[in-house]
Amino acid sequence: MKDKLKIKVFGRNYTLMSDETQAYTDKIASTLDNKLRQILKANPSLSITDAAVLASLEAYDELTKARSNIENIRSQIKGYVDEASRSKNDADNCRKRIFELERQVKALEDELEKRTVVKRAPDEEIVNAKDLISQEIDAALKSPVYPDRKTGL
Secondary structure (H helix, E strand, C coil), X not given: CCEEEEEEECCEEEEXXXXXXXXXXXXXXXXXXXXXXXXXXHCCCCCHHHHHHHHHHHHHHHHHHHHHHHHXXXXXXXXXXXXXXXXXXXXXXXXXXXXXXXXXXXXXXXXXXHHHEEECCCCCCEEEHHHHHHHHHHHHHHCCCCCCCCCCC
């Protein structure tokens, strides 16, 4: 809802309709008043109309550059959001791949366990191949070794 606001610029009173607050509108009017005074102080031969046109051009230049900057920032943000989305999809795919690889490792470990468990004789307990080899090495190390008398070895 637009309110009727009163401002003063360069000694003249103006009434306008705005959605903005009185405080905000007074601040803008004060900024414009200061700008007009700066322009006229720098070039006293200008009319108030000329100063207003120059102030308007400067304000429009700032607005145009600000809009351009906003568009650049929006474009960068869109790029970041797109990149984040791709990264999230990549992370999801990696998690799925890790899950699948973990499942395959478990299956391979199970298969390895099946292939390395041996039973030496019907009445012996089941041991895995690594333990069996280890036991045989220990037994061989405990057995005395006699050199062959013919070869000296």
